[in-house]
Amino acid sequence: MDTDxxxxxxxxxxxxxxxxxxxxxxPTQASTPRRTSKRKVRFSDPGPVSTPRTxxxxxxxxxxxxxxxxxxxxxxxxxxASSHRRRSAPPSGSGLSASSALPDSGxxxxxPLRHVLDGRIQRRIRRNGLSEEMNKISAEKRRAAAQTATxxxxxxALVREKDAEIYELQxxxxxxxxxxxxxxxxxxxT
Numbered sequence: 001m002d003t004d005x006x007x008x009x010x011x012x013x014x015x016x017x018x019x020x021x022x023x024x025x026x027p028t029q030a031s032t033p034r035r036t037s038k039r040k041v042r043f044s045d046p047g048p049v050s051t052p053r054t055x056x057x058x059x060x061x062x063x064x065x066x067x068x069x070x071x072x073x074x075x076x077x078x079x080x081a082s083s084h085r086r087r088s089a090p091p092s093g094s095g096l097s098a099s100s101a102l103p104d105s106g107x108x109x110x111x112p113l114r115h116v117l118d119g120r121i122q123r124r125i126r127r128n129g130l131s132e133e134m135n136k137i138s139a140e141k142r143r144a145a146a147q148t149a150t151x152x153x154x155x156x157a158l159v160r161e162k163d164a165e166i167y168e169l170q171x172x173x174x175x176x177x178x179x180x181x182x183x184x185x186x187x188x189x190t
Contacts, residue, residue, distance in 0.1 A: 117125070125131050 125134070
């Protein structure tokens with residue numbers, strides 16, 4: 001019971017290592033290891049040059065392990081196992097019906113945002129408080145459009161006013177020039 005208080009390293013006896021008498025190492029000449037003639041295969045290695053007999057097999061090789069035959073590079077020659085397998089594909093077309101295609105006239109109508117969004121998206125927008133933001137954005141756009149229209153009308157009125165002033169000045173110049181010409185003619189005659 002006395003040994004229970006000791007750590008396990010002290011309670012156990014040392015393992016006996018089979019003492020094999022190793023002969024003293026003989027001094028050998030140090031040399032650089034030489035590469036063996038066998039090359040190690042890497043995935044980036046294209047492999048052996050193909051002969052005409054093996055061209056079809058080698059050209060469809062994927063560089064993967066030989067047992068992986070499901071991945072083909074060429075779709076035109078599926079393996080017998082994969083030709084019977086069902087492949088999943090995206091639905092044909094973009095999900096739009098033929099009636100929603102562009103009309104013959106080439107006219108495109110843009111629907112309001114509330115018509116384009118489905119109910120789930122509209123509920124998410126309402127839940128996240130984005131409908132108020134959308135209302136603010138549309139009100140801001142309307143206000144900016146109205147402000148632009150009033151500014152445009154003001155500038156057009158200013159242009160009309162300047163045109164009228166230019167017309168008056170041209171007519172006044174003609175009248176003044178005519179009066180001056182007459183005065184000069186009178187001076188010459190007298």
